[in-house]
Amino acid sequence: MTTTKASAAMWAVCFVVATATAPVLARAEAPPPQLCCNPLQLIPCLSSLVIGSTPTSRCCGGLNLEQRCLCGYMSNPLLKTYYTGYFTRVVQMLAHCQIPYPICLN
Secondary structure (H helix, E strand, C coil), X not given: CCHHHHHHHXXXXXXXXXXXXXXXXXXXXXXXXXXXXXXXXXXXXXXXXXXXXXXXXXXXXHHHHCHHHHHHHHHCCCCHHHHHHCHHHHHHHHHHXXXXXXXXCC
């Protein structure tokens, strides 16, 4: 599957889930949880990851939004290289942003 087709499929699944759960979420008092993971939220973290600069507030915000997705990103073959190649910086970024290191069961 090409990247474009995979992205389209991911968004289609997100749309179906969002549509199916909209009535339930509309009744909830708290804001609805993020339904789909979006690694593009982590783009502001690239400079911290690659050159070791201090994570920006946008980076920390993206990490916070994507916190529940981190294990999936770490096992994704397309994203795993960033995690394994820059392990120390990933740990430092998470610590700087006060996000606990994920405990992945996979």
